[in-house]
Amino acid sequence: MIGNSPHSFTSRLLFMLAGPLIWFAHFSFIYGAAGFGGAFGLDAAAIRDLSWGATVTALAAVALVLWRTAHDSITRGLAILSFLAVTFEALVLWMVPQ
């Protein structure tokens, strides 16, 4: 009596962690841009713009996850916390002058 295959476990796991994974991708992007952008020829304004773009994308992605998981409270809880964490970074982008 072999049960669920691990394959679907991986996708279930990844979906449960969608919020934090989006947060992590967003954070890597903005930190990468801030840390490495200059060396790759981006000026401060371009780095800001890219960071805002990433932030809006991340917030939208997390909102999508929230919309699609009316039932699973763990996935939702993680997504809400991730949304807050991304918002904190948006606050930084807004308040720290160039």
Add this chain to the structure above:
Amino acid sequence: MRNYPNSLPRPKGELAKLEAIWAPPRGFKLLTAVNNTYIGLFYIGTALLFFVLAGILALLMRLQLAVPANDLIDQGTYNQFFTMHGTVMMFLFAVPVVEAIGVLLLPQMLAARDLPFPRLSAYAFWAYFIGGLFFFSSLFFDLAPDGGWFMYPPLTSSRYSPAENADFWLVGIGFIEISAIAGAIEIIVGILRTRAPGMSLDKMPVFAWSMLVFAGMIVFAFPAVILATFLLELERAFHWPFFIPEMGGDPLLWQHLFWFFGHPEVYIIFLPAAGMVSMIVPTMTGVPLAGYRLIVVALVATGFFSFGLWVHHMFATGIPELSLAFFSAAGMAVAIPSGIQVFAWIATFAKGRLRLTVPSLFILGFFAIFVIGGLTGVMVAMVPFNWQVHDSYFIVAHLHYVLFGGMVFPVFAAIYYWVPAVSARALSERLGRWAFALMFTGFNIAFFPMHIAGLMGMPRRVYTYAEGLGWEWYNLISTVGAFVLAAGILVCLVDLVLNFRFAVSGTAGNIWKAGTLDWLPNGMYGTRSIPIITSREPLWDDPELAGDVQKGRYYLPGASTGGRETLVTSPVDAVPQYLLQVPGQSWRSFLAAVFTAAFFLLLTVKLVTLALVCGVLALAMIIAWMWQTDPGENHPPVSIGGGIKLPVYVTGKISHSWWAVVILLLVAASMFVALLFSYLYIWTVSPQVWPIAEGQPMPELLWPIGSAAAFIASSAAIAYSGVMLTKARVWPLRLTLLFSCVALATALALEFHGQWDSGLRPTASSYGALVYTFFTVEAQLAVAALIMCIYTVARSVAGMLTPVRRATYDNTMLFWHYTVGQGLMSLLIVHGFPRIAE
């Protein structure tokens, strides 16, 4: 009338046979024990030993600091003491003790008979035991490291630390790295695949959730420090300049790598302790945990967010404002999940009636101290404040409040709480109260004044201080407090000596009336039968459960295959999938650990030939051990009860060994990503040493193209050999496997030759060092892959590799494709990036 899987009466001799199969070794053969109860207790005992040893170092340091301009302990010794105190506490006590409690308790908590890879736990433990003791003994030879527990270069590079002390640190950490990774693999597979049937993820005890997060964090955080220690050792031993600015290196690279590990490390230490608290509080209040799902969310969120904080250890290094602010904000965000846990615990107190037992007292102590530590943590995450208190005694206070409060107090609660499950007698309530009172007051008297000393300008890591700065009273009070704290710990140790009597069957039992499976009556075999779980507190919801399990009414009441077994179930819903044949005692894993430890230790003292001999012996022992794995279908499917018949052997993605290899590959991939980061980071800092800028010729493209082709050929051959295996075509199988080996070796040789031929040398600059590091890391994987492949051929020759009995091949193939994939990525980066960068 309940439908039990197995009916009574059980056959005569079934229980006796079970006991005989699981009987532990006696006398000096105890060294061969692999069962989680023994390994768990050895581990906890060793970790507590290191706690006491490192604590003694702290007492000596406090004596030295009690008065200004003291000469009790000289400068060099003190510098070794504080380095060793931090290193031993963080690496030899903190992570091992929570891991050890997991090793001891998780199988019981999940109603498994053992962990999935017992010899791996044994190996990890003995390597840690031998390595850790040798590491600590370096103090007696004036060889202890003295660069601080995070060992920043350039101070720890060969120029400023020429003696072997720093190498001892690098090796000492190496043991913990092995132990931690092995433990993580064990714990992840154990928690996800060996739970009792019906124990879906949302019915799993919170401690299991916290250990799962703990293990996942180890997989992604440890590789950064593994890489860092590897780079520093290459720099010290062979002068490959990663951290030397004159050669294009950067001291900050170490800090990034170390703290990318270092910050998650403290949560790796804290989260299991929080899990323990979440087990003890419901028992002591008599009600289920309030906000179970919220706590699970909090644990997972904390685990993730902790990876985004590391630069807060580097706020004073001149990093630009925007980056500082990102990390400050992330530090704020991580406070929220911790808040959730604290309030959930308070809610649980309110739901039930807290009994003020010794474990409860330690939990309340944890509350008070950890909350203070968390509050100072939020303060320290504020950049301007951090600029003042970083590297001062304020931080020493903060870190002890969070670590001692957040981990040590819960661990002492855990000791008092769980001893009745492994001992004939519980510990003494009276002595426990004394221990708590002394530890709590002693701790606060010792560490609270340090906040003030730090604010008054006292830096960290000073072996003495001048008179007249106003620091005298605070230091003296701290010293007194430290001894009161030590007295408390001593009381607990006395309690253990007086009352702890290891037992498996005649334990003190469930004196707390707890509801979770770790309190079921036990033997060396775990529970007599494996129950079906329908709630989070099975013992509360089914008062008959303990009795029914003992009588053998549930699954697997005996040993169907005649050997040690446990159930493997599906990861989310815990549906039984197959029977795992669990290994019993073994000399091989013990000896492998001894020779592995010897290999690293002899290298540290530069006895290279002897080290190599031990390395070969270690490898031989590991191969001998592996030879006993992959038993094939040596038994027809067994009936575990309830009409369920399970195979005793499976291969492919469902196999626990496949999962272990996948996790190992995640570790390898994390290390590769850390290397990739290092490469890009050094490029942004020192573009002038990159080939295009320097006018240095790159290897001709022919070399990497040839190397890539050889890599791909080896993967193709391995895949083809899989087809040959399925078709049982034995000689084509063996020949293609050997061909793969040749192709892989060729791929590496071509890459090396191309670089060497172009004149690049690893000692020339940080660029050279990084290029050859990509090669070295790939070579390490390739050597492992080659050994695995030749081993697979040997299995085939011995008739132990068939179309059905193929786990060895599957794991080798998986590892191989990863090695090739990483090799191709390395080629792309090393040969592609410089060409597009300019």
Add this chain to the structure above:
Amino acid sequence: METQHSVLHPGGTDAETIAILSWIMFGGATAIFFGVAGLTLLAYVGGETMRRRIASGKFIFWGGVIFPLVTVTALLVYGLMLTGARVIASSGTALRIQVSGEQWWWRVRYPASGEAAEAVTANEMRIPVGREVEIELSSPDVIHSFWVPSLAGKVDMIPGMVNRIRLRAARPGVYRGQCAEYCGGPHAMMAFYVVALEPAQYEDWLDRQRQPAASPPLQKAGEGVFFSSGCNACHTIRGTRATGMIGPDLTHVGGRLSLAAATLPNTADAFSHWIRDNQFIKPNNRMPPFGILSNGELAALGAYLESLQ
């Protein structure tokens, strides 16, 4: 000598801002701690309705999510505002000083400006009150950290990079600093002084520092011992043939507040003591002990160095 060296006794503008932040946070933290303690106590001993309220999911939500969220957001905004204020570019009229942290002392250099020569000293800086000072921080060996708690937060001195710290003293005084990044050996004895003077006094001091040592020296005998012992191999005394760069510049050493990186007072005896017994006073520092010198020679050296005002 009255020195200031505490985060909570600010004498500089940055330190003042941080001290205010600190007190607000201490107050808030204390309130939160007692709040949490109080709730825990209520959960334990409170009446039936109180405990039922605490046991609810709403309590966990409001207490564990909303409350930290609000507090932490407020703190973050405050912190970002402070960060923003710092980012506003330096006024351009900042006084520039260069400090190099070396195992285990501080090399201080006031660059040449116009016709004025550079001034080099060690283990002590003097700055004018009320004016922005920008210090370039570097290190030729290992990582050190420049920390004067009463004036500002710390900045690390990292080999291979130049970091900058900006200070502004709000009132005159002697501010003590200490190396705050473990640099091996006698890291515990690597301290320094920042003396804030009225602008006129500062200018006088700087002018004198820019001058070479008085010639002929007031203590000829001591000068003789200085050169015959080879001190000039490591030390510089501008205006003489001593041009060693390994150790601190001694041109005006007699006028400093302390010796050996704020370890000893500045007297002729202290000089003699240090020259002979420095490995005992500050073990493992890079200066060899000169036990071979006679008491007379040591006294002469001490007097000579003390005279270099």
